[in-house]
Amino acid sequence: MRRNQVAVVGAAETTELGVIPNMSQIQLHADAALNAIADAGLKLSDIDGIATAVETPQQIAHYLGITPTWVDGTSVGGCSFMLHVRHAAAAIEAGLCKTVLITHAESGKSMIGKLPRSIPADSLQGQFEAPFGIYGPPSMFPIPVLRYMKTYGITHEQIAMVAVVQREWAAKNPRATMKDPITVADVLNSRMIAYPFRLLQCCLVTDGGGALILTSADRAKDFPRKPVYILGTGESVETPMVSQMETFNSSRAFKVAGPTAFKEAGITHKDVDHLMIYDAFAHLPLYGLGDLGFMPHEETGKFIADGNTRPGGKLPLNTNGGGLSYMHSGMYGMYALQESVRQMRGIAPAQVRDAKISVCHGVGGMFAASGTIIFTNEK
Amino acid sequence: MAEPARAKPKPTPETQHFWDGTQAGELRLQRCDACANVYFPPRPFCPSCASREVSVFKASGKGRLYSYVINHRPAAPGFTPPYAIAVVELDEGPRMMSNIIDCPQTPEALELDMKLEVAFEKLDDKITLPMFRPAKA
Numbered sequence: 001m002r003r004n005q006v007a008v009v010g011a012a013e014t015t016e017l018g019v020i021p022n023m024s025q026i027q028l029h030a031d032a033a034l035n036a037i038a039d040a041g042l043k044l045s046d047i048d049g050i051a052t053a054v055e056t057p058q059q060i061a062h063y064l065g066i067t068p069t070w071v072d073g074t075s076v077g078g079c080s081f082m083l084h085v086r087h088a089a090a091a092i093e094a095g096l097c098k099t100v101l102i103t104h105a106e107s108g109k110s111m112i113g114k115l116p117r118s119i120p121a122d123s124l125q126g127q128f129e130a131p132f133g134i135y136g137p138p139s140m141f142p143i144p145v146l147r148y149m150k151t152y153g154i155t156h157e158q159i160a161m162v163a164v165v166q167r168e169w170a171a172k173n174p175r176a177t178m179k180d181p182i183t184v185a186d187v188l189n190s191r192m193i194a195y196p197f198r199l200l201q202c203c204l205v206t207d208g209g210g211a212l213i214l215t216s217a218d219r220a221k222d223f224p225r226k227p228v229y230i231l232g233t234g235e236s237v238e239t240p241m242v243s244q245m246e247t248f249n250s251s252r253a254f255k256v257a258g259p260t261a262f263k264e265a266g267i268t269h270k271d272v273d274h275l276m277i278y279d280a281f282a283h284l285p286l287y288g289l290g291d292l293g294f295m296p297h298e299e300t301g302k303f304i305a306d307g308n309t310r311p312g313g314k315l316p317l318n319t320n321g322g323g324l325s326y327m328h329s330g331m332y333g334m335y336a337l338q339e340s341v342r343q344m345r346g347i348a349p350a351q352v353r354d355a356k357i358s359v360c361h362g363v364g365g366m367f368a369a370s371g372t373i374i375f376t377n378e379k
Numbered sequence: 380m381a382e383p384a385r386a387k388p389k390p391t392p393e394t395q396h397f398w399d400g401t402q403a404g405e406l407r408l409q410r411c412d413a414c415a416n417v418y419f420p421p422r423p424f425c426p427s428c429a430s431r432e433v434s435v436f437k438a439s440g441k442g443r444l445y446s447y448v449i450n451h452r453p454a455a456p457g458f459t460p461p462y463a464i465a466v467v468e469l470d471e472g473p474r475m476m477s478n479i480i481d482c483p484q485t486p487e488a489l490e491l492d493m494k495l496e497v498a499f500e501k502l503d504d505k506i507t508l509p510m511f512r513p514a515k516a
Contacts, residue, residue, distance in 0.1 A: 122389035127388035127398075128420050128475060130388070135450070135456075135458075139448060146448075150491050196448070241476075248445065248446050248466075
């Protein structure tokens with residue numbers, strides 16, 4: 001895909017984040033979509049492309065009253081929205097549509113109008129994982145981390161620092177769910193969830209949503225907000241079964257999506273001013289730093305523990321507080337994208353000064369899928 | 380009221396040989412006749428070279444502890460926490476999820492790379508699960 005041909009011209013989260021007991025899941029989608037449309041200064045009738053995950057595009061299109069000429073229902077977990085951005089950029093460039101709306105929302109906490117997730121007993125996961133006691137992401141996502149720690153010499157304290165540093169960022173974000181400072185001892189003394197991970201190393205469970213509007217860069221100049229251009233993109237999938245990953249020492253999906261996006265963007269790691277790595281659990285930023293090629297995996301734990309990703313550090317990472325402290329409705333990718341867009345617009349609560357390039361890296365399922373979007377505010 | 384039961388696998392035509400094997404006290408894997416790749420989970424073709432000429436064979440049942448979590452909460456139906464959810468690397472190469480029996484469910488007892496051997500746990504007349512226990516020296 002060519003660089004900077006498509007831009008984000010509308011971006012918004014739901015009016016509220018956190019606990020939203022007065023809205024169903026589909027209404028959260030609509031709330032985010034209407035906020036993004038207002039942000040872009042558009043009307044619903046201007047939207048001719050729609051993408052969403054978990055909920056179907058037909059559900060969202062009908063609820064909003066949109067008649068699309070382009071539809072994407074890619075649903076590969078929490079990074080689906082990164083894939084939507086990539087697909088939408090390609091579709092706009094190809095002339096399949098002009099103005100795409102991407103929506104996410106989840107009633108993750110209040111569970112109103114939320115579709116049940118279940119594992120069929122005759123699926124491969126139902127036969128070869130479910131009988132051994134997996135029960136929700138905390139029992140599955142951390143399964144690789146002990147191997148990763150042993151291979152690379154990563155310590156429990158270093159991984160605890162991921163949560164500590166992200167809380168420092170969250171403290172700067174008025175909309176973050178958890179803002180009180182925490183220490184490594186707080187993390188390592190919090191309630192055990194699935195050894196080696198404790199409560200403060202697991203994502204929040206909240207309600208909320210977000211939406212993006214994309215159009216061609218040529219049109220983007222005429223919109224009220226500063227355009228945020230799509231500089232590079234990547235995607236991949238590996239396996240829906242965490243036990244069947246090629247290795248627990250890295251994520252194959254990360255290693256495809258990340259470098260593909262860097263190559264397309266034509267940038268090096270030194271060019272990155274701001275970084276988001278989807279953190280459903282505290283080990284993900286380590287995998288991301290290594291698999292995206294910022295440093296060898298051996299150095300990832302020390303890099304974070306030494307403070308390089310905290311406010312004032314040389315590589316600001318997860319500046320909204322992340323899934324650990326900002327919010328996590330179940331599919332966090334949309335909130336990572338929102339923060340990258342805010343940083344590129346220069347309006348983030350914890351703004352990285354003069355940031356020009358933002359890398360936004362997502363995961364879906366338990367390392368099942370990945371999508372990377374590289375944004376810039378300079379054309 | 381009966382205790383909630385653990386999730387029970389439902390075999391498909393492609394996996395039936397595996398579940399017949401566990402019932403017969405065998406851990407069965409598949410090997411590609413064309414490229415010798417050994418793979419899991421079951422499917423009637425080689426995921427490495429796409430050959431449909433594949434054979435089922437009885438694996439050694441030996442492996443090592445590749446990684447795990449000790450799940451505390453929430454616990455799956457039929458499980459009493461804390462319990463380890465393990466991934467075993469079989470001597471033949473493939474990895475599979477399982478539980479570690481005859482072993483304390485603690486980080487001290489569950490050492491990565493410890494040697495394991497398969498043990499079979501009957502759920503009912505149709506399904507027997509492959510579990511692993513520390514290998515006898």
